[in-house]
Amino acid sequence: xxxxxxxxxxxxxxxxxxxxxxxxxxxxxxxxxxxxxxxxxxxxxxxxxxxxxxxxxxxxxxxxxxxxxxxxxxxxxxxxxxxxxxxxxxxxxxxxxxxxxxxxxxxxxxxxxxxxxxxxxxxxxxxxxxxxxxxxxxxxxxxxxxxxxxxxxxxxxxxxxxxxxxxxxxxxxxxxxxxxxxxxxxxxxxxxxxx
Amino acid sequence: xxxxxxxxxxxxxxxxxxxxxxxxxxxxxxxxxxxxxxxxxxxxxxxxxxxxxxxxxxxxxxxxxxxxxxxxxxxxxxxxxxxxxxxxxxxxxxxxxxxxxxxxxxxxxxxxxxxxxxxxxxxxxxxxxxxxxxxxxxxxxxxxxxxxxxxxxxxxxxxxxxxxxxxxxxxxxxxxxxxxxxxxxxxxxxxxxxxxxxxxxxxxxxxxxxxxxxxxxxxxxxxxxxxxxxxxxxxxxxxxxxxxxxxxxxxxxxxxxxxxxxxxxxxxxxxxxxxxxxxxxxxxxxxxxxxxxxxxxxxxxxxxxxxxxxxxxxxxxxxxxxxxxxxxxxxxxxxxxxxxxxxxxxxxxxxxxxxxxxxxxxxxxxxxxxxxxxxxxxxxxxxxxxxxxxxxxxxxxxxxxxxxxxxxxxxxxxxxxxxxxxxxxxxxxxxxxxxxxxxxxxxxxxxxxxxxxxxxxxxxxxxxxxxxxxxxxxxxxxxxxxxxxxxxxxxxxxxxxxxxxxxxxxxxxxxxxxxxxxxxxxxxxxxxxxxxxxxxx
Numbered sequence: 001x002x003x004x005x006x007x008x009x010x011x012x013x014x015x016x017x018x019x020x021x022x023x024x025x026x027x028x029x030x031x032x033x034x035x036x037x038x039x040x041x042x043x044x045x046x047x048x049x050x051x052x053x054x055x056x057x058x059x060x061x062x063x064x065x066x067x068x069x070x071x072x073x074x075x076x077x078x079x080x081x082x083x084x085x086x087x088x089x090x091x092x093x094x095x096x097x098x099x100x101x102x103x104x105x106x107x108x109x110x111x112x113x114x115x116x117x118x119x120x121x122x123x124x125x126x127x128x129x130x131x132x133x134x135x136x137x138x139x140x141x142x143x144x145x146x147x148x149x150x151x152x153x154x155x156x157x158x159x160x161x162x163x164x165x166x167x168x169x170x171x172x173x174x175x176x177x178x179x180x181x182x183x184x185x186x187x188x189x190x191x192x193x194x195x
Numbered sequence: 196x197x198x199x200x201x202x203x204x205x206x207x208x209x210x211x212x213x214x215x216x217x218x219x220x221x222x223x224x225x226x227x228x229x230x231x232x233x234x235x236x237x238x239x240x241x242x243x244x245x246x247x248x249x250x251x252x253x254x255x256x257x258x259x260x261x262x263x264x265x266x267x268x269x270x271x272x273x274x275x276x277x278x279x280x281x282x283x284x285x286x287x288x289x290x291x292x293x294x295x296x297x298x299x300x301x302x303x304x305x306x307x308x309x310x311x312x313x314x315x316x317x318x319x320x321x322x323x324x325x326x327x328x329x330x331x332x333x334x335x336x337x338x339x340x341x342x343x344x345x346x347x348x349x350x351x352x353x354x355x356x357x358x359x360x361x362x363x364x365x366x367x368x369x370x371x372x373x374x375x376x377x378x379x380x381x382x383x384x385x386x387x388x389x390x391x392x393x394x395x396x397x398x399x400x401x402x403x404x405x406x407x408x409x410x411x412x413x414x415x416x417x418x419x420x421x422x423x424x425x426x427x428x429x430x431x432x433x434x435x436x437x438x439x440x441x442x443x444x445x446x447x448x449x450x451x452x453x454x455x456x457x458x459x460x461x462x463x464x465x466x467x468x469x470x471x472x473x474x475x476x477x478x479x480x481x482x483x484x485x486x487x488x489x490x491x492x493x494x495x496x497x498x499x500x501x502x503x504x505x506x507x508x509x510x511x512x513x514x515x516x517x518x519x520x521x522x523x524x525x526x527x528x529x530x531x532x533x534x535x536x537x538x539x540x541x542x543x544x545x546x547x548x549x550x551x552x553x554x555x556x557x558x559x560x561x562x563x564x565x566x567x568x569x570x571x572x573x574x575x576x577x578x579x580x581x582x583x584x585x586x587x588x589x590x591x592x593x594x595x596x597x598x599x600x601x602x603x604x605x606x607x608x609x610x611x612x613x614x615x616x617x618x619x620x621x622x623x624x625x626x627x628x629x630x631x632x633x634x635x636x637x638x639x640x641x642x643x644x645x646x647x648x649x650x651x652x653x654x655x656x657x658x659x660x661x662x663x664x665x666x667x668x669x670x671x672x673x674x675x676x677x678x679x680x681x682x683x684x685x686x687x688x689x690x691x692x693x694x695x696x697x698x699x700x701x702x703x704x705x706x707x708x709x710x711x712x713x714x715x716x717x718x719x720x721x722x723x724x725x726x727x728x729x730x731x732x
Contacts, residue, residue: 025262030255038248047256048601054262108201110236117243125247144241145248150211165206172205172240 006070014061025054028071032078038141039082041130049085053078075146079138079156086134108176120179128178136171143168198230199223201237208238384417386424395428403434405441412445420451422458429462446481454487456494463498471504475511490521499534524558526550569695582689589657589681599716600661601677603654606715607662607708614704617655617711624648655709656702660684662712 012020032053036046057077064073120128129137135157142148142156154161199207199220206212207220224230376394378384382401386392386409395411403417405424412428419436422443429445430437438455439447446462447454452469456477463481464473471487473479477494482501490504493511500509500517507519510527516534523542526532528549538544538558546556593600606613624644631641664680664687688705692698 022262029259029262033255033259034251034253037253043253043256044605047259048598050259108233108236110232113236113240117239122247122250125244126250129248140244141248144244150209165202165209165211168209169202169205172244 007066010061010064010066010070013058021058028074029054031071032074035075035078035141035146036082038126038129038145039079039138040085041134041137045085049078049082053081056081075148076152076156079142079146079148083138083156083158086138113176116176116179124179124182125175128175128182131178132171132174135167136174139164139167140171140175198227201233204230204234204237208234208241388424473511493529526552526556578689578693582685585653585657585660585685585689586682588653589661589685590678592654592657593677593681600658602719603658603709603712603716604661604665604677606712606719607659609712609715610708613711613715614708615711616714617707617709620648620651620710620714621707651710651713652706654713655706656688657681657685658709658712659705660688663687 009020009024013024029050033046033050036049036053037043040046040049057074060077064070129140132140138157139153142153148156150161150164153164153167157164157167159167203212203216203220207217212220220230224234376392376396378396378398379400383403384398384400385404386396386407388406390407392407392409392411395414396405396409397414399416401418403415403420405413405420405422405426408425408427410427412431413422413426414431415434415437417432417434419438420432420434421438421440422430423440425442425444427444430439430443430447430449432447432449432451434449435452436455437447437449437451437453438457439460440457442458443460444462447456447460447464447466449464449466449468451466454466454468454471455474456464456472456479457474458476459478459480461480464479464483464485466483466485466487468485468487470489470491471485472491473483473494473496475493478497479495480497482498483492483496484501486503488505489508490502490506491508491510492500492513493508495512495514497514499515500513500519502517502519502521504519504521506523506525507521508525508527509517509530509532511530513530513532513534513536517532517536517538519536519538519540521538521540524538524540524544526536526544526546528547530547530550530552532550532552535554536552536556538556539561540558541561543560544556544558546552589600625648628641628644628648631644661677661681661684664682664684665677667683667687668680688701692702692705694701
């Protein structure tokens, strides 16, 4: 869909056109569902979240600044919603933050890291992702699926910008550990190596 | 120069280092195979992560095909408003108004419902009680407002826990705030003659005997309670047997198997009992309100009599009116009734010709409750209004706790576990609540559990109805679709409930099924928190 077509569609939705709303939903709902599926732990959560996100989108469409890309705004709404959902469920966020502040920064063994990537396909990675703590999973999804900037990730997760890198590195370590435990092989990559 | 750490390498690859720092990394990596290897591994990992996340191996679920119509078709709201009115009318016409009319006919002649409820009759205890009631209502309203304002910040189960906790607290607070002596029998308890308890006395024992005096209320949880002393407050008893021989300056409120009154009660008697006997030496200066299997009034009742009893025998003096609804009424030769006696009975009454009655008995024969009037239009109107009331309840549930509503509806789909848990909770909660109540300390918890149980029973039909509607029309997205499915499902359940013979059983299964779904949904909502707590520990 071209920018002009999208702008026209959005104008119709704003004017209350139900068909236009259906078209917009049909265009973006699958992508948002896939995003939610990666950000939230279960399929049911992702289904509920997708519906709720589009309800929010319809309510907030008047606040969308058309000078910015629509998809970026849409993902921003979606990521905020998912993070709110996760945050409301969690009571251990502070504990995770504490762990991150004391993260030991050690090199992994590059060869073991490469071996891990060979041993695990995308299905394994996504299954491993579902086992990560909410914040770690969210950070990886926002960065490597939604391609958000460090500023946007910091804003969504409510952390300092300087903390985003630590968050991402910690999330990678946790994912490596999860995959290593499920498939064997990498444990030394996260813990071993040289200082 | 020492190697760069992994953090620096990642930030370098992600373009997050300032120019100088990035240049230093680049220069070092050019001459360091180990750091080059790490950079390459991290870079490959980034690509691997992106590809893995972008890979699309899962289809979009069917329920997401249709766009949610938030704020679209207003039919849901229109029907909701209509049904709200219907629901409110049902509550008024089905519960409040008939009761008000009956009580008014029985001689409680105050002008409106509130005055009648709180300023007279069996419920009036004093201004302290009135103040407590107002405080309770104020707290409840405030709590609801706060919950509404904070709804986005509260986890669904947290909200439930807050409500139940607050209810428990409010119910539990009055006894602990009041000055009261608590006594536990070992296994029996006796207050010896000559001893005086200057506050309220709360007793839990196998057998309780009060020979001394109590200046406050006597609250007893006991198999058998015998009161020979003077009680200056009220008697509130939960027991198998209550025998009151001594004078009571306040009210008697009994939830017992058998109530025997031999003394004088200055105020009112409210009894929910198998048998109630007002002995010929007994005198009640206020009113007698009884829901019982068998009621005998041989003594003197100064105020009104309001009875919902299987059999009623009157052989004593009634100073005012009597309103009786029951199976059979006998008015004996020694009966003296100064007011009007009105009775709705299933059998014609036996009235002794020697009985002295100021006005002739006004009695009407009624059908048994189980005989449904299928030919009556009023019956179908009531069914429609009941359907409206349950729809209204579902609507409130859907908008206050949408997550819980959908979880519970989904849980109805797990038929076997839902029915299994339903049977367990249907029987276990009341038993547990009664056991907890008997310990006195857990009175608030027990009463809260029973309230929750009652709400769950009503919610059961709503959840099963919503599930049934979804099965028939298919899954829908958004609140409007859920309401449509709820309306259809409830209509079908209501129609099934009207079937002769089978209807009652179907309704029972629906209650069990829905209750199990409530249990499963609560479990599902609590599980992440429990896991989090376990992880934190």
